[in-house]
Amino acid sequence: MTAPRRERADAARNRRAILAATEDLLGRHRPDEVTVEQVAAAAGVGKGTVFHRFGSRIGLMTSLMRERALELNEAVDSGPPPLGPGAPPRERLLAFLSAVVDVVGRNKGLLAALGQAVAPRSHGEDHPVYAVWHKHVSTLITAERPGVDAPLLADLLLSGLHAEPVLRLLERGETARLERALHVLAEAVLRPAD
Numbered sequence: 164m165t166a167p168r169r170e171r172a173d174a175a176r177n178r179r180a181i182l183a184a185t186e187d188l189l190g191r192h193r194p195d196e197v198t199v200e201q202v203a204a205a206a207g208v209g210k211g212t213v214f215h216r217f218g219s220r221i222g223l224m225t226s227l228m229r230e231r232a233l234e235l236n237e238a239v240d241s242g243p244p245p246l247g248p249g250a251p252p253r254e255r256l257l258a259f260l261s262a263v264v265d266v267v268g269r270n271k272g273l274l275a276a277l278g279q280a281v282a283p284r285s286h287g288e289d290h291p292v293y294a295v296w297h298k299h300v301s302t303l304i305t306a307e308r309p310g311v312d313a314p315l316l317a318d319l320l321l322s323g324l325h326a327e328p329v330l331r332l333l334e335r336g337e338t339a340r341l342e343r344a345l346h347v348l349a350e351a352v353l354r355p356a357d
Contacts (some may be wrong), residue, residue: 181213182207182227186270199223214254231266232292238262239299252306255352259299260320260345267324268338296321316352319344
């Protein structure tokens with residue numbers, strides 16, 4: 164069995180530059196206004212490099228979402244508390260929701276370009292990003308409140324992130340407002356019943 168090929172240093176540098184340029188452009192322009200040509204110019208690479216690496220514009224957007232989600236997942240798995248292991252479930256859940264708002268806020272154009280990128284699909288098969296985030300939230304809710312319907316509560320906490328009113332809120336830069344509201348909901352979910 165052969166070991167996976169390591170990415171060349173220049174290829175890794177190009178990948179990071181392309182993803183950063185895409186995220187920057189999506190932060191300043193509507194998704195339908197961002198072209199592969201603009202991304203390539205901003206990243207300092209040729210258009211062919213972008214297509215060779217990502218296949219298409221949607222492939223590029225999907226890769227960016229996966230990259231940002233992977234960074235968050237790594238912080239959850241092995242980062243410092245409260246986002247990473249070692250903090251109580253309540254603190255971890257609030258930290259995670261704040262981190263999700265940060266990712267979504269920085270990538271609102273990306274979410275719009277991908278449509279339902281972090282949303283559960285209507286036929287019941289979850290998108291990989293949503294599935295990981297949902298499992299984490301559900302696990303933390305269960306740890307704090309055993310016996311509640313944690314999977315449904317996790318859906319309720321996360322599903323609003325792709326709703327049109329929330330996307331408009333993010334377009335206006337109101338991430339702090341969204342974060343506060345999610346914290347209020349999470350605290351209510353975690354509060355023991357009287």
